[in-house]
Amino acid sequence: MAVAVAAGILCWNLVKEQKSSLSDLWQEQFGNIRADLTLEDIKYSRLTPHGTRWVVKAERAMIYENSDILDLYKVAISFNRERGGKIVIVADSGSYDRGKELVSLKKDVIVKFDRGERLYTDVLNYSERQHLIWSSTPVIFRRDDGLVINAKKMKYLVNKGLLVLKDQNSIIPAAEDIFDRRT
Secondary structure (H helix, E strand, C coil), X not given: CHHHHHHHHHHHHHHHHHHHHHHHHHHHXXXXXXXXXXXXXXXXXXXXXXXXXXXXXXXXXXXXXXXXXXXEEEEEEEEECCCCCEEEEEEEEEEEECCCCEEEEEEEEEEECCCCCEEEEEEEXXXXXXXXXXXXXXXXXXXXXXXXXXXXXXXXXXXXXXXXXXXXXXXXXXXXXXXXXXX
């Protein structure tokens, strides 16, 4: 009987050690995973009867169970306007709320307009329902001819191609600078 008890205690200790090392391995291997599903090199297209509305590409997307939120990393979004032209937005990170049809981008956000203009900001949002891109954080708008506009807020009506910069100040290049760049 004593031998059976000793063998039982020995087996229990071995199982306990193995279970503990397995738990440590689990925590080490999977401790950083927050999402229920992680996808690499994704492409998500929003299609309408009028064609492709916009395309999101990301190095990584994290999807959560019981949530409409996708977290995105190294994001690029291409918007196709109904009247022609394309807008591309790149950012370090962002999220897409499928229920609210809202994209929020953060950190080193750059908007590249089809005529070469660029807009820089730290936070940018896009509402698919309203076809509106906006930022409540400071933005810098630059054109190739040297025009620079600093604004506290902005909104861009995607369907109309209308950019509104609020509370802005501008650096307008001298006329001879513009003339020199065109020749």
